[in-house]
Amino acid sequence: MNKHLSTISARWVVPVEPAGEVLHQHSVVVENDKIIAIYPTATAKEKFPAAEQIDLPHHALIPGLINAHTHAAMSLFRGLADDLSLMDWLNNHIWPAETKWVDPEFMRDGAELAIAEMLLSGTTCFNDMYFYPDIVAATAQESGIRACVGMPVLDFPTVWAATVDEYFSKGIAAHDEIKSLSAVETTMAPHAPYTVSDETLKQALTYADELQLHMHMHVHETTAEIAGSMEQCGLRPMARLNDLGVLNPRLIAVHMVHLTDEEIELAAQTGLHVVHCPSSNQKLASGTCRVADLISAGINVCLGTDSAASNNNLDMFNEMRSAALIAKNLTADATTLPAARVLEMATINGAKALNLQEQTGSIRVGKYADLTAIDLHHIATQPVYDPVSQIVFSASRDQVSDVWVNGHRPLRNHNLSRLDIDRVLYKAASWGEKIAAAGNP
Numbered sequence: 001m002n003k004h005l006s007t008i009s010a011r012w013v014v015p016v017e018p019a020g021e022v023l024h025q026h027s028v029v030v031e032n033d034k035i036i037a038i039y040p041t042a043t044a045k046e047k048f049p050a051a052e053q054i055d056l057p058h059h060a061l062i063p064g065l066i067n068a069h070t071h072a073a074m075s076l077f078r079g080l081a082d083d084l085s086l087m088d089w090l091n092n093h094i095w096p097a098e099t100k101w102v103d104p105e106f107m108r109d110g111a112e113l114a115i116a117e118m119l120l121s122g123t124t125c126f127n128d129m130y131f132y133p134d135i136v137a138a139t140a141q142e143s144g145i146r147a148c149v150g151m152p153v154l155d156f157p158t159v160w161a162a163t164v165d166e167y168f169s170k171g172i173a174a175h176d177e178i179k180s181l182s183a184v185e186t187t188m189a190p191h192a193p194y195t196v197s198d199e200t201l202k203q204a205l206t207y208a209d210e211l212q213l214h215m216h217m218h219v220h221e222t223t224a225e226i227a228g229s230m231e232q233c234g235l236r237p238m239a240r241l242n243d244l245g246v247l248n249p250r251l252i253a254v255h256m257v258h259l260t261d262e263e264i265e266l267a268a269q270t271g272l273h274v275v276h277c278p279s280s281n282q283k284l285a286s287g288t289c290r291v292a293d294l295i296s297a298g299i300n301v302c303l304g305t306d307s308a309a310s311n312n313n314l315d316m317f318n319e320m321r322s323a324a325l326i327a328k329n330l331t332a333d334a335t336t337l338p339a340a341r342v343l344e345m346a347t348i349n350g351a352k353a354l355n356l357q358e359q360t361g362s363i364r365v366g367k368y369a370d371l372t373a374i375d376l377h378h379i380a381t382q383p384v385y386d387p388v389s390q391i392v393f394s395a396s397r398d399q400v401s402d403v404w405v406n407g408h409r410p411l412r413n414h415n416l417s418r419l420d421i422d423r424v425l426y427k428a429a430s431w432g433e434k435i436a437a438a439g440n441p
Contacts, residue, residue, distance in 0.1 A: 005051035006030045008404075009041045010061035010373065012387040016347050017362035020340045022387060028061060030369040033407035037365060056402070058377030060387045062343070063362050064124025064146075064370035064403065065316040066350030069216075069254045069275040069304025071130045073102070073110025075117065076431045077309040086222050086284045094309065098131075101435060102159045107132040109427040111139040116416060116424050117314045119145055121397030122372035124405045127252070127275075127304070127354055129189045129216050131160035134174040137184040144410030144418045146370065148354050150189025150216045151175060153204050155197050164200050168207060175211065183406060185354065186211075187252070192218040193237040194225050201244050214250045214355060220263075221255040222286045238263045247272055252353050254304065256294070257287030264290065268297040273353035276345070278322040279313075280306030291327045292336045302350040303342075320346050320392045339392040373402040 008030065013023040015038070027044035029037040029051065039047065074094075081093035107130070118126060125146035128136055133149040140147035151171025152160060161167040175186045188208040190196040196204070208215050220226065220237055229237045238259075241247050249271035256267070256274045267274065276289045294301050303319045305311050320342045327337040351361025360370040374391060376382070378399050381390045403411035410418050 004032055004407075005048055006054055006407075007044050007048050007051040008054045008056065008061060008371065008373075009044065010056040010059045011376070012060040013038065013363060014060055014062045014343070014388060014391075015363040016063050016344055017364055019344065028363060028369070028371065030404070030407050033368055035363065035365050035367055035369050038363065054402075056373050056375075059373045059375050059401065060391060061363070062122075062372050062374065062391065063347040064360065064372045064405065065122045065346050066302065066354070066361060067118060067123045067126040067305055067314065067316055068252070068302040068350040068353055069277055069306055070114065070126045070128045070314065071307035071309070072114035072126065072128050072136060073107045073130055073132075074307035074309040075114040075314070076101075076106060076110040076428060076435075077307075078312050080309060080435065082312070084284075086286055087224055089284065089310070097435070098159060100438070101431075102131055104132055104135055106431070107135045108139055109424075109431060111136045112143065112419060112424050113428045114308065114314055115140060115143045115145050116419050116421060117308070119143070119403055119411050119416060119419075120400065120414075121315050121317065122374065122400040122403060123314070123316055124370040124372065124403060125350070125354070125356070125360060127187070127216060127350070129187075129191070131158065133171070133186070134177050137174070137178045137181055137186075140184055141181045142418065144405055144408055146183045146356075146360065146405055148185045148187055148214075148216075148356075149174075149178065150187045153188070153190040153200060154195045155200055156195070164203070168203060172207070172211075175213075185356070187214045187216040187354075189216045192221065192225070193240060194228055198240075198244060201241075201246060205244065205246055208250065214252055214353075215246065216252045216254070217246075218255055219253040220258055223258055226258055236263070238266060242266060242270065249273075250355075254306075255281060255286065255289065257281060257289045259290055259294075261293075264293055264297050264299070267294065268299050272299070273349075274299055274301045275304040275353065276301055276323055277304045277306040277311075278319055278326050280310045282322070282326070283312075284310055288326060288330055290330070291323065292331050292333075295337075295341070300349050300352050301345055302353045303345045315397050316346050317391075317395060317397045324392060339386070339389040342392050343388055369404050369407040371402075371404040372400060375399045375401050
């Protein structure tokens with residue numbers, strides 16, 4: 001392979017590791033797909049005079065954002081059923097719509113729409129849970145974004161599988177196919193405690209252990225979920241999952257609202273990871289995650305958007321700001337979740353949850369060049385006293401100008417290089433017209 005060197009020079013480089021560090025007038029030197037050096041800009045240009053010079057004089061360069069919980073193709077259902085409770089939304093609108101519309105073409109077009117939105121807003125990696133993971137994986141690889149895709153498991157028939165055995169057989173086949181892709185990993189993805197039985201969870205855990213996969217699952221999302229679990233088996237979902245051995249360092253537990261002190265202690269003891277989805281939780285009125293208490297207990301907490309059908313966007317800047325403000329209000333303490341900690345949740349903590357912390361999540365020599373450039377020379381982010389505070393509390397996704405994944409540049413000066421945005425928009429509009437004409441389920 002031919003060696004390609006580039007020097008990316010920014011007004012501020014925010015490596016995230018070590019925590020709280022901001023490097024002024026520094027450059028990140030990239031050779032092919034990896035970061036090989038971080039120097040003051042004058043030194044980098046002197047040491048690497050033949051490298052491609054990329055100058056970002058008004059920008060903060062951060063690790064690429066990691067969206068730790070998505071249902072990417074559901075972007076085609078954005079706005080289909082708003083202002084509803086979770087179970088009404090699922091049972092009476094989303095699940096019927098999925099039965100009617102989801103197929104391989106829907107999945108590819110929906111994934112492209114979601115990936116375009118994520119790249120344009122600085123996300124370089126997403127963790128997906130939805131049907132046809134092989135199609136989402138291939139679309140991610142072609143689009144130039146890093147991804148983890150879940151092998152979905154439920155106890156009832158869907159467009160993906162008719163039986164539990166078929167969920168597992170198709171999931172394992174997808175896993176074997178995805179192994180050949182350089183930027184995509186897999187997880188085992190049982191949907192939720194209320195949609196997956198004990199026996200199915202035991203099977204999922206066995207496969208996850210054999211394949212050394214993380215498990216991605218909705219847990220403690222609503223009071224209704226907890227009440228249903230108490231009625232059916234006399235245990236809250238966390239206790240039931242613990243009895244089954246599901247609570248372990250490879251569990252990515254999404255939502256985790258309505259937790260008792262004892263459940264937070266249990267989460268810490270078992271080493272699981274939590275994905276906080278503040279906007280989706282608030283929009284569906286599902287509850288509020290006790291993020292500050294989880295972090296104080298030593299639990300790794302990261303951020304996700306959930307789907308664009310329940311958020312209604314895939315904007316990690318919005319999640320960072322929402323997470324900070326909600327936590328401050330919940331604790332009545334303005335020092336809760338400072339900006340630097342929130343940026344960690346959106347980057348390195350997501351990488352840890354996905355077991356990618358040695359590959360991405362921070363700007364460090366030896367890691368892949370997964371980078372996001374944010375132009376702070378903007379009316380909403382001036383003056384700049386603290387670039388990290390400006391990123392978390394003031395910046396918008398429209399200020400993302402450039403993105404690198406594996407050293408490649410799928411977003412260059414606000415333009416996608418691997419996705420035809422006009423084609424993506426045309427397909428999204430076509431689906432919208434078709435679904436609207438058939439009537440909302």
